[in-house]
Every structure is written in structure tokens, then in C-alpha cells.
Amino acid sequence: xxxxxxxxxxxxxxxxxxxxxxxxxxxxxxxxxxxxxxxxxxxxxxxxxxxxxxxxxxxxxxxxxxxxxxxxxxxxxxxxxxxxxxxxxxxxxxxxxxxxxxxxxxxxxxxxxxxxxxxxxxxxxxxxxxxxxxxxxxxxxxxxxxxxxxxxxxxxxxxxxxxxxxxxxxxxxxxxxxxxxxxxxxxxxxxxxxxxxxxxxxxxxxxxxxxxxxxxxxxxxxxxxxxxxxxxxxxxxxxxxxxxxxxxxxxxxxxxxxxxxxxxxxxxxxxxxxx
Amino acid sequence: xxxxxxxxxxxxxxxxxxxxxxxxxxxxxxxxxxxxxxxxxxxxxxxxxxxxxxxxxxxxxxxxxxxxxxxxxxxxxxxxxxxxxxxxxxxxxxxxxxxxxxxxxxxxxxxxxxxxxxxxxxxxxxxxxxxxxxxxxxxxxxxxxxxxxxxxxxxxxxxxxxxxxxxxxxxxxxxxxxxxxxxxxxxxxxxxxxxxxxxxxxxxxxxxxxxxxxxxxxxxxxxxxxxxxxxxxxxxxxxxxxxxxxxxxxxxxxxxxxxxxxxxxxxxxxxxxxxxxxxxxxxxxxxxxxxxxxxxxxxxxxxxxxxxxx
Numbered sequence: 001x002x003x004x005x006x007x008x009x010x011x012x013x014x015x016x017x018x019x020x021x022x023x024x025x026x027x028x029x030x031x032x033x034x035x036x037x038x039x040x041x042x043x044x045x046x047x048x049x050x051x052x053x054x055x056x057x058x059x060x061x062x063x064x065x066x067x068x069x070x071x072x073x074x075x076x077x078x079x080x081x082x083x084x085x086x087x088x089x090x091x092x093x094x095x096x097x098x099x100x101x102x103x104x105x106x107x108x109x110x111x112x113x114x115x116x117x118x119x120x121x122x123x124x125x126x127x128x129x130x131x132x133x134x135x136x137x138x139x140x141x142x143x144x145x146x147x148x149x150x151x152x153x154x155x156x157x158x159x160x161x162x163x164x165x166x167x168x169x170x171x172x173x174x175x176x177x178x179x180x181x182x183x184x185x186x187x188x189x190x191x192x193x194x195x196x197x198x199x200x201x202x203x204x205x206x207x208x209x210x211x212x213x214x215x216x217x218x219x220x221x222x223x224x225x226x227x228x229x230x231x232x233x234x235x236x237x238x239x240x241x242x243x244x245x246x247x248x249x250x251x252x253x254x255x256x257x258x259x260x261x262x263x264x265x266x267x268x269x270x271x272x273x274x275x
Numbered sequence: 276x277x278x279x280x281x282x283x284x285x286x287x288x289x290x291x292x293x294x295x296x297x298x299x300x301x302x303x304x305x306x307x308x309x310x311x312x313x314x315x316x317x318x319x320x321x322x323x324x325x326x327x328x329x330x331x332x333x334x335x336x337x338x339x340x341x342x343x344x345x346x347x348x349x350x351x352x353x354x355x356x357x358x359x360x361x362x363x364x365x366x367x368x369x370x371x372x373x374x375x376x377x378x379x380x381x382x383x384x385x386x387x388x389x390x391x392x393x394x395x396x397x398x399x400x401x402x403x404x405x406x407x408x409x410x411x412x413x414x415x416x417x418x419x420x421x422x423x424x425x426x427x428x429x430x431x432x433x434x435x436x437x438x439x440x441x442x443x444x445x446x447x448x449x450x451x452x453x454x455x456x457x458x459x460x461x462x463x464x465x466x467x468x469x470x471x472x473x474x475x476x477x478x479x480x481x482x483x484x485x486x487x488x489x490x491x492x493x494x495x496x497x498x499x500x501x502x503x504x505x506x507x508x509x510x511x512x513x514x515x516x517x518x519x520x521x522x523x524x525x526x527x528x529x530x531x532x533x534x535x536x537x538x539x540x541x542x543x544x545x546x547x548x549x550x551x552x553x554x555x556x557x558x559x560x561x562x563x564x565x566x567x568x569x570x571x572x573x574x575x576x577x578x579x580x581x582x583x584x585x
Contacts, residue, residue, distance in 0.1 A: 012415070114289075115296035118560040122522025127556055130544045131304045207421055211526055214423045215541055227421075234427060234530075241431055248424030256419035263415065 006268040013264020019257035027073030036064035038071040039222040068224035075225040080206035086144030091151025099159025113149045121146035143205040158190040200262035203255040297560045301553045316359040356550040365554040376535035382455040387462025395470025417464025426457040426530035443532035458527045469512045473505035514570030518563045
């Protein structure tokens with residue numbers, strides 16, 4: 001309960017959660033909130049500046065910007081969450097095993113981690129997209145694998161300190177199988193930092209995925225992914241700047257909200273992760 | 276000195292292993308590229324025989340491990356193959372573009388480091404005050420800002436509205452301003468967060484209290500005594516996030532039509548020019564590793580207590 005209080009007293013964290021709640025609600029309820037189809041074209045209405053009928057204006061193909069931003073949350077935010085989930089599923093077991101077993105297993109996993117780190121998240125995602133091809137699934141995989149090494153490092157460190165704990169020694173003495181120890185003791189006692197770290201990484205993967213979209217290598221048009229919209233709108237910054245302002249603002253606010261909520265979670269649950 | 280060389284030898288050996296791994300990954304990945312690379316490289320008008328010939332000379336039908344070895348052999352002769360798009364040598368094309376990316380990366384890092392340290396020190400000295408709040412807001416906003424959007428916002432303000440700076444290209448010194456700031460903001464944010472927290476530690480240490488008690492000027496206490504000791508973790512962050520900075524360079528160069536490696540990489544991916552993609556990614560990975568060796572070495576320069584070797 002004390003932890004909930006610490007979190008609730010952190011204004012930035014609460015603002016972050018509120019923004020995320022609004023974004024999630026708008027993305028889910030979009031069909032009820034706007035009469036417009038986010039992909040249907042209406043060339044007669046192209047580049048209408050913001051008005052009552054189109055509060056955020058229309059883009060080069062006459063599509064309502066507000067509707068596109070609302071539906072776009074379904075792609076951009078969902079990609080971030082899905083990519084981090086993937087990174088967690090891959091990185092956490094590898095990191096725990098690496099730290100617990102040590103020896104050559106640790107060496108091999110750490111070498112692989114070093115290689116992936118040398119790529120850095122965005123370049124790795126870019127190379128993966130070049131191989132996998134563009135599209136929603138590729139972007140999730142690419143952005144997710146991009147941050148896997150960070151998860152391996154975090155949980156390896158956890159395992160290194162947890163394996164010295166008395167209950168782990170006891171389990172070993174009772175002859176519990178090593179993989180069971182990793183699952184029942186190390187994993188269960190690492191959830192807090194993993195959740196904090198995952199929240200903080202959603203923002204990063206959103207930036208990576210939207211960056212791919214901006215380059216035309218992410219989710220493909222006409223789907224209203226925010227990064228893709230920003231890349232398309234860029235050609236019109238001289239006479240329809242709102243077509244880049246709004247998608248960019250949406251990405252920024254989404255990432256900001258995840259980072260503020262993540263900072264708050266960290267301070268409440270596990271201040272030792274603070275950099 | 277021999278300990279130093281032994282340490283360097285170990286570091287370089289580990290880096291070479293990592294780079295070999297990077298090459299192996301690149302060679303393996305491009306086995307799985309959709310479509311037929313030989314056909315892409317030979318061009319649309321090529322006859323089946325010509326496509327076959329390309330496949331042979333590039334060794335594309337060989338198993339991964341053979342291709343890996345061939346890549347290394349060529350690399351040993353300073354050759355990374357030819358571009359599938361232009362037919363020019365990959366290494367000479369990279370050589371032409373690299374200085375632009377280096378220039379941008381160095382300036383972006385410097386901007387991020389200097390602005391970030393100032394911001395962090397300022398926040399730590401005025402902990403809990405308005406300045407501290409503003410600085411931590413700038414910090415979290417900086418790490419949340421999509422670099423491509425920031426670049427476009429700057430263009431709208433300084434090129435379109437105020438007509439003060441060129442919209443892109445690398446014609447003169449003015450064209451460096453916006454790309455440098457765009458690229459450096461993320462580093463600035465990370466460095467300021469790190470500097471603030473290490474400075475807060477450092478300002479509470481005994482030697483700081485002693486220095487103050489001796490009547491040393493406050494600015495000297497902060498910048499000489501405290502900052503110097505807070506600097507190691509800050510330096511680590513600068514080195515580690517250099518990779519992120521290179522990723523940001525790809526986007527920044529695209530926004531500002533900067534003629535560096537990042538833009539070449541995007542163009543090469545779009546035209547499925549895989550020899551070029553391999554060369555550029557390998558160059559980026561090498562830059563990242565070299566920068567991290569340099570930051571390691573700087574530790575012992577800044578703090579003689581740090582011994583990298585026995």
C-alpha cells in the first residue's frame with residue numbers, strides 16, 4: 001500500500017497514467033468517437049485546414065486527421081507494448097539462465113549480447129526489417145529484438161545477486177533441478193525490476209517503430225501508424241504543417257507518458273534501478 | 276606500461292570477436308532476404324546466364340560459413356564488395372560519406388555532453404527548487420522526443436518561419452546547427468539525468484564539505500571537486516548511448532538531407548543494395564566499439580584511482 005501511495009503522490013507518474021488511459025480509450029472507442037473512416041480517401045476534401053467538421057484538418061488524400069490519429073494509437077501504442085512483451089519473453093529467460101549457470105553458457109549468451117549491443121536498437125531493427133520485409137509483424141519483431149540485449153543484462157544481474165540468497169542455496173541442497181530454481185525462485189523474485197524496466201522500454205520501442213514508419217520501412221500506408229503518417233506529411237510542411245505536427249505530437253506524448261509512468265513505477269517499486 | 280598493453284590487447288581481442296560476430300550475423304541474415312539477391316544485383320535486364328555468373332562470383336550459393344570466410348578474406352584486402360545499385364566499391368563510397376557522419380556524431384555528442392552536464396549540475400545545486408523541476412522535465416521530454424519530429428519542428432521554425440538556417444544539405448557551417456542540436460538532444464537528456472544524480476551524491480561527500488570549510492570558492496567546489504568525481508558514470512553513459520546516437524544519426528541525416536552514412540543506409544535498404552547495407556552496418560558497429568574503448572581509457576585519465584589493469 002505504501003508503494004501505491006508513493007506512486008500516487010508522484011504528479012508526473014499520475015499524469016503519465018492519465019495520458020495513457022486517454023490514449024487507450026480513444027484508440028479502442030475510435031469508431032464511436034469519430035464518424036470518419038481513417039483510410040477512406042476523399043480527394044475533393046484534400047488539405048482542408050482545421051475546421052469544425054475536421055478539427056485537425058485533412059491530409060493529402062482528404063482523410064480526417066483526427067480520425068487517423070485516434071485509430072493510429074491502435075498501431076503505434078500496441079506495437080510498443082507487443083514489442084516489449086516479445087523482448088521480455090526472449091530476454092528474461094536468457095538473462096536468468098546466463099547469470100545463474102555462469103560458465104560457458106554465460107559466456108556464449110554474453111557474447112551474443114555484446115554483438116547485439118554493437119548494432120544498437122534502431123540499427124538492429126532497421127537491418128531486421130530489411131530482411132523480414134516491411135509491415136506490422138516485422139516491425140513488432142524488429143523493435144522487440146532490438147531491445148532484447150537490455151533485458152538480458154538486467155536479468156543476468158538479478159540472477160547473479162539472487163543466486164547467493166539462502167533460499168536458493170536451500171533449494172540446491174534439496175536437489176531441485178536448476179531450471180526449476182531459475183523459474184521458481186529467480187524469476188519470481190525478479191518481477192519487480194522486470195516490470196519497471198519493461199514500462200521504461202515501451203517508450204523506446206515506440207520511438208524505434210515509429211522511426212521505421214517515418215523512413216517508410218514500418219507499418220505501411222494507408223494504415224494510420226503515427227510514424228508512417230509523419231513521414232508522409234513531411235512532404236507538405238510548407239502548406240499543411242499540421243499533417244506532421246499532430247502525428248509527431250501524438251508519438252511524443254505517448255512516449256512521454258510511458259516514460260513518466262515508468263519513472264514513477266521505478267521510484268515506488270525499485271529505486272535501485274534509478275540512473 | 277606493459278600492464279596497459281596487456282589490457283589493451285584483451286580489449287581489442289574482445290572487440291574483434293564481437294565484430295566477427297556482427298559479420299557472421301550480417302552474412303547469415305542476408306541468406307534469408309526475400310527475393311534473389313543475385314537477380315537484384317545483376318539488374319532487371321540481365322539474362323539467366325548473367326544472373327548465374329553474379330551468383331558464382333559473389334559466392335551466393337555457398338554455405339554461410341564459406342561466405343563468412345570469403346567476406347573476411349576480401350575485408351583483409353580492404354574490399355567489402357561492390358554496391359548492387361551503383362557498381363562502385365562499397366569501401367570507397369563509405370569512405371566518402373563517413374566524414375560527414377563522424378562530424379555530426381562528434382558535434383552531437385559534444386552538444387549533448389556539455390548541455391547535459393550543465394543542466395544536471397544546475398539541477399543538483401538547486402535540488403527541489405523550480406530549476407530542478409524544469410531540468411528534470413527537460414530530461415524526460417528529451418528522452419521521449421522523436422528525433423525526426425524535433426528536426427522537422429526546428430526546420431519549420433528556423434527555416435520556414437524565421438528563414439535563419441538552411442533547410443538541409445551540408446553546404447556551410449550554418450547547415451550544421453540544426454542537425455547537431457536535433458541529434459544531441461537525446462544525449463543531453465540522458466546525460467543531465469545521470470549528472471544530476473551523481474552530483475547529488477558527490478556534493479554530500481566529505482571532501483566537498485572540507486573544501487567548503489577551507490573557504491574554496493563555491494564554483495570551484497562544484498566544478499573542480501564535485502563534478503570531477505561525478506564524471507565517471509556520466510562518461511560511461513556518454514559511451515554507451517553513442518550507439519543510440521548513431522541510430523539517431525540515420526534519422527537526423529534523412530530529415531536534413533545530410534550526405535552521411537545514415538542516409539546512404541536508408542537508400543541502400545530501399546534499393547535492396549545488401550553489400551552496401553553490410554558495409555555500413557559494420558562501420559557503425561566498429562565506431563560504437565572504438566568509442567567505448569576510448570571512454571574506458573578516459574576513465575583513468577580523469578580519475579587516476581581507476582586502474583583498468585593490475
